[in-house]
Amino acid sequence: MGFEQAWLSYEPREVSPEWYGIHGIYADCGGRITEHAAAELKAAIAGITGKEPVLYADLPETEREACGEMAGCILFEKEQGLKEGGYHLFERKGALIIGASDDRGFLYGAFEVIRQLQLGNSYQGIEIRKEPVMPLRMLNHWDNMDGSIERGYSGNSFFFDKDEILVNERTVTYARLLASVGINGTVINNVNVKDAATWLITDKYFDKLRQMSEIFGDYGIKLFLSLNYAAPIELGELDSADPLSEEVRKWWEKRMKLVFERIPNLGGFLIKADSEGRPGPFTYGRTHADGANMLARAAEPYGGLIIWRCFVYNCRQDWRDYKTDRARSGYDNFIGLDGTFHDNVILQIKNGPMDFQVREPVHPLFGALKATNQMLEVQIAQEYTGQQRHVCYLIPMFKEVLGFRTYAAETDDTVEDIVAGKTFKQTKCGMAAVANTGNDENWTGHDLAAANLYGFGRLAFEPSATAKELAEEWIERTFGKDQEVLEVLLFILMNSWRAYEMYNAPLGIGWMVNPNYHYGPNVDGYEYDRWGTYHRADYQGIGVDRSRQGTGYAGLYREPNASMYDSPTSCPDELLLFFHHMPYTHKLQSGKTVIQHIYDTHFEGVELVDEMVERFESLEGKLPEKSCRRMLERFLHQKEHSREWRDQINTYFYRKSGIPDEKGRKIY
Amino acid sequence: MGFEQAWLSYEPREVSPEWYGIHGIYADCGGRITEHAAAELKAAIAGITGKEPVLYADLPETEREACGEMAGCILFEKEQGLKEGGYHLFERKGALIIGASDDRGFLYGAFEVIRQLQLGNSYQGIEIRKEPVMPLRMLNHWDNMDGSIERGYSGNSFFFDKDEILVNERTVTYARLLASVGINGTVINNVNVKDAATWLITDKYFDKLRQMSEIFGDYGIKLFLSLNYAAPIELGELDSADPLSEEVRKWWEKRMKLVFERIPNLGGFLIKADSEGRPGPFTYGRTHADGANMLARAAEPYGGLIIWRCFVYNCRQDWRDYKTDRARSGYDNFIGLDGTFHDNVILQIKNGPMDFQVREPVHPLFGALKATNQMLEVQIAQEYTGQQRHVCYLIPMFKEVLGFRTYAAETDDTVEDIVAGKTFKQTKCGMAAVANTGNDENWTGHDLAAANLYGFGRLAFEPSATAKELAEEWIERTFGKDQEVLEVLLFILMNSWRAYEMYNAPLGIGWMVNPNYHYGPNVDGYEYDRWGTYHRADYQGIGVDRSRQGTGYAGLYREPNASMYDSPTSCPDELLLFFHHMPYTHKLQSGKTVIQHIYDTHFEGVELVDEMVERFESLEGKLPEKSCRRMLERFLHQKEHSREWRDQINTYFYRKSGIPDEKGRKIY
Numbered sequence A, B: 001m002g003f004e005q006a007w008l009s010y011e012p013r014e015v016s017p018e019w020y021g022i023h024g025i026y027a028d029c030g031g032r033i034t035e036h037a038a039a040e041l042k043a044a045i046a047g048i049t050g051k052e053p054v055l056y057a058d059l060p061e062t063e064r065e066a067c068g069e070m071a072g073c074i075l076f077e078k079e080q081g082l083k084e085g086g087y088h089l090f091e092r093k094g095a096l097i098i099g100a101s102d103d104r105g106f107l108y109g110a111f112e113v114i115r116q117l118q119l120g121n122s123y124q125g126i127e128i129r130k131e132p133v134m135p136l137r138m139l140n141h142w143d144n145m146d147g148s149i150e151r152g153y154s155g156n157s158f159f160f161d162k163d164e165i166l167v168n169e170r171t172v173t174y175a176r177l178l179a180s181v182g183i184n185g186t187v188i189n190n191v192n193v194k195d196a197a198t199w200l201i202t203d204k205y206f207d208k209l210r211q212m213s214e215i216f217g218d219y220g221i222k223l224f225l226s227l228n229y230a231a232p233i234e235l236g237e238l239d240s241a242d243p244l245s246e247e248v249r250k251w252w253e254k255r256m257k258l259v260f261e262r263i264p265n266l267g268g269f270l271i272k273a274d275s276e277g278r279p280g281p282f283t284y285g286r287t288h289a290d291g292a293n294m295l296a297r298a299a300e301p302y303g304g305l306i307i308w309r310c311f312v313y314n315c316r317q318d319w320r321d322y323k324t325d326r327a328r329s330g331y332d333n334f335i336g337l338d339g340t341f342h343d344n345v346i347l348q349i350k351n352g353p354m355d356f357q358v359r360e361p362v363h364p365l366f367g368a369l370k371a372t373n374q375m376l377e378v379q380i381a382q383e384y385t386g387q388q389r390h391v392c393y394l395i396p397m398f399k400e401v402l403g404f405r406t407y408a409a410e411t412d413d414t415v416e417d418i419v420a421g422k423t424f425k426q427t428k429c430g431m432a433a434v435a436n437t438g439n440d441e442n443w444t445g446h447d448l449a450a451a452n453l454y455g456f457g458r459l460a461f462e463p464s465a466t467a468k469e470l471a472e473e474w475i476e477r478t479f480g481k482d483q484e485v486l487e488v489l490l491f492i493l494m495n496s497w498r499a500y501e502m503y504n505a506p507l508g509i510g511w512m513v514n515p516n517y518h519y520g521p522n523v524d525g526y527e528y529d530r531w532g533t534y535h536r537a538d539y540q541g542i543g544v545d546r547s548r549q550g551t552g553y554a555g556l557y558r559e560p561n562a563s564m565y566d567s568p569t570s571c572p573d574e575l576l577l578f579f580h581h582m583p584y585t586h587k588l589q590s591g592k593t594v595i596q597h598i599y600d601t602h603f604e605g606v607e608l609v610d611e612m613v614e615r616f617e618s619l620e621g622k623l624p625e626k627s628c629r630r631m632l633e634r635f636l637h638q639k640e641h642s643r644e645w646r647d648q649i650n651t652y653f654y655r656k657s658g659i660p661d662e663k664g665r666k667i668y
Helices: A003-008 A017-021 A032-049 A061-067 A103-118 A169-180 A195-201 A203-218 A246-262 A288-302 A326-337 A395-403 A415-419 A447-461 A467-479 A483-503 A561-566 A573-579 A594-617 A625-657 B003-008 B017-021 B032-049 B061-067 B103-118 B169-180 B195-201 B203-218 B246-262 B288-302 B326-337 B395-403 B415-419 B447-461 B467-479 B483-503 B561-566 B573-579 B594-617 B625-657
Strands: A024-026 A073-078 A087-092 A095-100 A127-130 A136-140 A185-187 A222-226 A266-271 A305-309 A345-350 A374-379 A430-434 B024-026 B073-078 B087-092 B095-100 B127-130 B136-140 B185-187 B222-226 B266-271 B305-309 B345-350 B374-379 B430-434
Touching: A003 A169, A003 A447, A003 A467, A017 A032, A024 A032, A032 A073, A032 A103, A032 A203, A073 A103, A087 A103, A095 A103, A103 A127, A103 A169, A103 A467, A136 A374, A136 A447, A169 A203, A169 A447, A195 A203, A195 A222, A195 A246, A203 A222, A203 A246, A246 A288, A266 A288, A288 A305, A288 A326, A288 A345, A326 A345, A374 A395, A374 A415, A395 A415, A395 A447, A395 A467, A395 A483, A430 A447, A447 A467, A447 A483, A447 A625, A467 A483, A483 A594, A483 A625, A561 A573, A573 A594, A594 A625, A625 B625, B003 B169, B003 B447, B003 B467, B017 B032, B024 B032, B032 B073, B032 B103, B032 B203, B073 B103, B087 B103, B095 B103, B103 B127, B103 B169, B103 B467, B136 B374, B136 B447, B169 B203, B169 B447, B195 B203, B195 B222, B195 B246, B203 B222, B203 B246, B246 B288, B266 B288, B288 B305, B288 B326, B288 B345, B326 B345, B374 B395, B374 B415, B395 B415, B395 B447, B395 B467, B395 B483, B430 B447, B447 B467, B447 B483, B447 B625, B467 B483, B483 B594, B483 B625, B561 B573, B573 B594, B594 B625
Parallel strands: A024 A073, A073 A095, A136 A185, A136 A430, A185 A222, A222 A266, A266 A305, A305 A345, A345 A374, A374 A430, B024 B073, B073 B095, B136 B185, B136 B430, B185 B222, B222 B266, B266 B305, B305 B345, B345 B374, B374 B430
Antiparallel strands: A087 A095, A087 A127, B087 B095, B087 B127
């Protein structure tokens, strides 16, 4: 099995009998994207069934008539009334019809057919009608132009090496993988734009970017770039990047014209400004709106989007300061600007207020901003969730985030509703994931981490899918239809986030990791540091008081969320220490004390890992050897390393509290 | 004032009147070293008094007679009966005589004259007779060939850059500085020998090494190299480095012949083997003695020394393991080999059993090894003592180490006696310091850190000098004779180690630093790591039980030391937590509880720093501007950073113990 194809490996597999009768594909009603869709479909059927259908577009007009009846054919047909990217699959007298209103609809429809095929479903009587729920479904790569990847755990970049842009076979496979799960935009370079990457918007890189963007374009994907806010200065052309300066405004107008002309399939730009040392409008006493709008005006004539990150906080905090609350900073920085952004600006908001911890509450800007385009940013790069050495299937977490009711409206008020554009009737919105890919053969380091890439795309397209359904799909498409493989891998994936959370920092407090690396336990790792990430544990208790007696963060939510979080009795257990400083002896809603919860979850988390590994080992011989070996190596590491988590956390709290484990298990 | 000359800056200064009458130097009784000594003396007198004396060696024989009377001259005269490097200064009818039995004696005698001159002393009636107390007085540089310095805090290497060897004016100044304080050997490359440095013993570098070693030779300094034990393999010539293999033995014989022929002033080699990932004889199931002796035999024909480091321990320990004790490892690895090393092997032993912490007990191998050449290794690179951003004058610590009675004999049993060769009648022994220099203009980053370089050399030559005397000398030689400058800098230097210890890890426990960097407080930084460096603090107490109930480490000392350390009532306060796990409420010999001691020392340490800084600021205008600015910048950092230490340590222990400060000071 070719793992460089991930879930698009079209090896022969047993499928429902009628697929073997597919002999033709009619797909002459669209443009380049539809052509690529049809070609993909042909390759999939040929590979899986061993019988290559005729692509009628490839035949001269005269020969097409001779092909006989439509039964056993797949027909692409224009159908009115579907949203962009929507499709309608149905059977008509033995023919399988893909109806769509546009090119992207045919593309996603074709990939839906491939999915059905791989899952072994029959197409007899099929009736599927789907439209993408979120308008923008994007990946954000944090790839540097020297080939390294910030927070990359799957090898080096396949976009860049030694300050050059790579365009090759992998670019195509990448585009196919993205399109197959409905992703329609990708940012290829790190949001921390430095050095060579600042020059991506210059003549130096246009040719290669154009080539790359054309490949992406064939699969319905817009290319985006991360932008250096200080580019006018760093490119040596101006002394200022003041967004209200006429000179700066003109510079960007000229630059945008040039860039969009030279890279026709460019979607726009992602910007991290005034954050963690990055330049931004604050330097000139201007607001984020001033900065974003200036760029937006310049990009507007070309339909370009300006995606502006809300990850702005004081990263030089004093740990002795109990008043400043990093969790508040995104909200405090942006809430006053609601309604002041141009229509082609989108604020990109992380799922939680801190930074991709294993458990965080939903970002309070969701539901607070009412007149601003919004995107949800999640991270499938497992920066804080095991770095693709531990297995951690994140779709269940994303489902919880999307399902969170903000109470910004009486109905249709979930995060999903907001970023789908439903709540505030927006079209420039959606979901982005920090990518987990690299040039490793299997794309994602841990073979099981590919489920996050797969699941993210599918979820953004179709958020009603359950985490379990997406996991099942991915397993069957990747490893074939074997009940035992399915059951075991499903057990592993569906328990993995829970297990990781169990042996990690307890009850929503987060951050108990080694600084910089963000891997491995270190309870006090960020406790006395400048990053605003504290647990405040002492001999009596632990947690950050974010209630109205504390930093007031809980009050940033709309009611009834604000009151729910504000009180330790109604705050959900899993977030208790995020919102409250509690004694170790406090009884949780679960009936356990905080300290006993810590001990129990840490012992049980490791037991759960042991069970995963044991069950995984039972699959030996049923999985492709190379892939199995890669996973086993990681599982053995996880087994050992989860013990390190368990023992360090338990020991730390036992030594601090002096309260023994009720069950008398070994603590050091 | 030229700070690139450190204490050898011969700027004009007021000196005792008779120095202005010095008009001639007779120095024709020695070789190259004596010539360099005479030239140095001439330059010093010319610079300081403004009157250049005639160097009679420079005159043709016939003109010398015409120079008139000997009064007002300095005469180098052969004097029998002085040890190598010893000298005898005295006045004879207005002439200053430097008597010595050998070239090095004249060199050190000349530098003694310069010292007297700089200190402004009269030479009338002078009578000084000194011999170096330790035979070997060495620096160990941890310079890498790429130009970086492991644990270097003063810029980059001035020996290496981009895998090339640098020989230039700084090489000469370096040699002069070393000779001026009596240092007679230097290892120029890092003990962790990797990459290019492995090739230092090949043709590639011989020419440059020879040039460098000749410059050193002019100042009585032997060049030493750190050796890669696996060189036969890494140079691609053999498959093994087994010390008992005939092939390996022969390889080294040939290699040593070549190296010593091509670098005539080579003194020998320093080796770190089987430690922290370095290769060594353990790979072949051989002992350190097997390894060292094999090399020693090969180096013997050329008078070469093999200096073998005893810093060997398990650096993959499990923090959950309470039995393994890193402190024991040097002793346990080497004690059984006593008496088995060749005569030209020297074991180099760190001052303490761990690794250059601000406070450690003396290494138990001192006094235990009776039939093995020994060198004491100290570190003037301030790896764990503030990295040359904090001031920390280490000579008081070295004095304590040297004065420690081992009870290996009834008298003459101190560490000083042992490494001076007195206790066991040895001549291949002495003291080495890990160097604190780099290519910073002032050599040592912090201008005051030069006092450690100065003091180390002087101490190895003349260990009876007090730390205060050496500090005074260095201050006056560097900054001139100003009573206020002297008083303030002396106050700072003499209080600096004490202050650093006060706000650092308490009571000898050590290691509360950030991993890797070894800078800045991090109480649990090494607590759950693999390095064998734990404090075991819990809610009741802190410390490592190294008594006979614990790891038994205390018992490695000879009596009465063993009993003294073994009991918490007799163990000195400053090492209590190194030897014992004690409750926070335990009363120290000082009468304070452990926890109150922690609070008090941390508040008072910071107050002491404040006083230093305040007093330093009072010197404004009295110090060279550049040097003053450099120091002030560091002092302000130390002021702030010592608060970080205070607050983190106090907060950690308050949070853990719940015991408030008796004096109610602010703890976070």
